[in-house]
Amino acid sequence: MSVRCVWIIHLPGTPNKAAKVLFTRKFPTVEKQAKRASGEGYVGVLPDPQMARLLVQEVGFGPAGKKFVAERDSCREILQKPVFKIKTDEGEIWPLVVLQQGELLLCCLPLVEEQTSNDNNLINIPTISQGFALLSSLAEALRVPSQEFATRLTEMPAFLNEAAPFGCVRDTCADTVLAKLTNRPVTLHKTDKQAAWKPLLHRGKSSIYLGITEFIRASQCNQEEMRDAMEVYGSVLCRAELEGVSPDIILNVSHAPDSPSIALDQLTTHPCVLSADSMPLPDNKASAGVPAPRRIRFSPPSENFTLCHYSASHLQELPIFGSYTMKPEDGKLQVSVLLKLSDQIRNTFDYCELQIPLLNGPPVQSVDSSPSQGGVTVSPDRRIVVWNIGQKFPNKTLEVSLTATVYMGDKSKSIAASSPEDQFCVGLNSYCQLYFMVPEFTHTGCHVDPRSVQVSPATKFKLTTGREYKSNDYKIWNSLGEALTVKEK
Structure with a gap:
């Protein structure tokens, strides 16, 4: 169960400002899997500025969300929050899992190897649940005082290396991931076994x-x-x-x-x-x-x-x-x-x-x-x-x-x-x-x-x-x- 890419986006405060990508992490090995599985229907990930603009517009958060957009707000569109899709010239990018926390928009693109229609029941696609769990873990890790936010943001590459190495979601508990990053030693008796979900x-x-x-x-x-x-x-x-x-x-x-x-x-x-x-x-x-x-x-x-x-x-x-x-x-x-x-x-x-x-x-x-x-x-x-x-x-x-x-x-x-x-x-x-x-x-x-x-x-x-x-x-x-x-x- 892997993700192709993870974004952390700062939402615009006014309609005149653009969304800003604070952090992005792409996983080339997972992207190759997506390209091989999709064949001719493969749609690549867009550059960060274009991706942030289309994503904020599709999700409808911020000042731009108050305006009616037919492609987004029409009753003909199937609403599957927190999963969205973005339409590009090459095709649709789906499924984009989105989680909002204050002025931040956390997003990831899980890998769906089978040719699955986006109208299907999302519960039958495990990678979407894993992607949402990963975003929840990121949100918990970023829930720090404003003066500590910049420092915590610089720790995100190491956080993802532990939580989702090579894009494969492994640990979605923010506390245990952060505990592992401190690299504090644990001394156990030879007969005891340490659980992976309880590292300290x-x-x-x-x-x-x-x-x-x-x-x-x-x-x-x-x-x-x-x-x-x-x-x-x-x-x-x-x-x-x-x-x-x-x-x-x-x-x-x-x-x-x-x-x-x-x-x-x-x-x-x-x-x-x-x-x-x-x-x-x-x-x-x-x-x-x-x-x-x-x-x-x-x-x-x-x-x-x-x-x-x-x-x-x-x-x-x-x-x-x-x-x-x-x-x-x-x-x-x-x-x-x-x-x-x-x-x-x-x-x-x-x-x-x-x-x-x-x-x-x-x-x-x-x-x-x-x-x-x-x-x-x-x-x-x-x-x-x-x-x-x-x-x-x-x-x-x-x-x-x-x-x-x-x-x-x-x-x-x-x-x-x-x-x-x-x-x-x-x-x-x-x-x-x-x-x-x-x-x-x-x-x-x-x-x-x-x-x-x-x-x-x-x-x-x-x-x-x-x-x-x-x-x-x-x-x-x-x-x-x-x-x-x-x-x-």
Whole structure:
């Protein structure tokens, strides 16, 4: 599984500037393979300036991406992000795998030896997955402070020599590649074998960090004919710094006694997991009592990694129930919002904020608001009304409310929304979006039981655990308008 070429491109800040290639690495041996495999259909790699210009135009990043280009934006084109193709006079260059990180555009051209149509399922082409993994590794290696970026960029040739020697992808873990480049010696007993994916042994105090991040997506409308929709999912992040060549860790993912107990659906685990209770529970067991803990045994790599992903489909109640009404009246909008916190949710927030996007219309001129708590502001672009609710709901009522009159500005300055969802927001069709984060809490009650954590061979270690519960795309639609949803028959 090889790549023909790798590029690191700096995106232009304005339409008048051109993209700049910061680094490029071509692999002649792989290019010869591509030429031999493609025969008369072979299309060579273009020079760097031309390649960067066509690539930025095709991907649509930067200021140039806001303009409509028929060859790129037409609905007839098959969209297969993050894989793109470039059309040249000699033919198509495909598949180009692209990853954006800030102002950088990371790109590689994997080798596809068989005559494969670019309309096929990309999952059946392993080199594309390998190419994306290599770009993710480069992105991780380049995620350094700005003052260190130039130095790290000069290390890219050595990095690729280790990660993909002669273009053959071998190691896509940035931490292990960078560790190998330091060339620190490792002394092992003759009976021990060092894994290639763990080139350096930990020296010092042993520690394990286990953190759970849980998200909820929701859509509410407060109309009888429309049901509220919600989706809860999360992940367990781990970092284990333990002495020894290949220590094993056993732990239980269970439910905290002071939280709701909602059964987790089937777990998706990291490749380092040796065994796990990952099968889904039957519905009768998922809804009865406290679900049994999920036991996981794994041999951790040296870097941060996601131990497992999970979801929960038996959630019965929204964490925050919302009611939102918006009615236009002669150049102004009458807005009313009511939010009620569930008594099952911990009443402590790192942040809790409600945003009301006012799309497809003139900018906001001013707001006359009466929140029950917190403050109301307008975003710098005058398109969003922001209500900072604070870090706690009132203990007695668990309710907060907002009434506001929003005065709109000059209609000639109206800007049409770009996304299909925002284009739907015309007239009474609108929504507000809730952003919150509850520390040391999960809605499902999911946590790692500290008493269940065992390390083999036995050693003393410091265990740190944490939890957080976040909103992700938590919308409350205007009850006077329509909601962008699919109605069940």
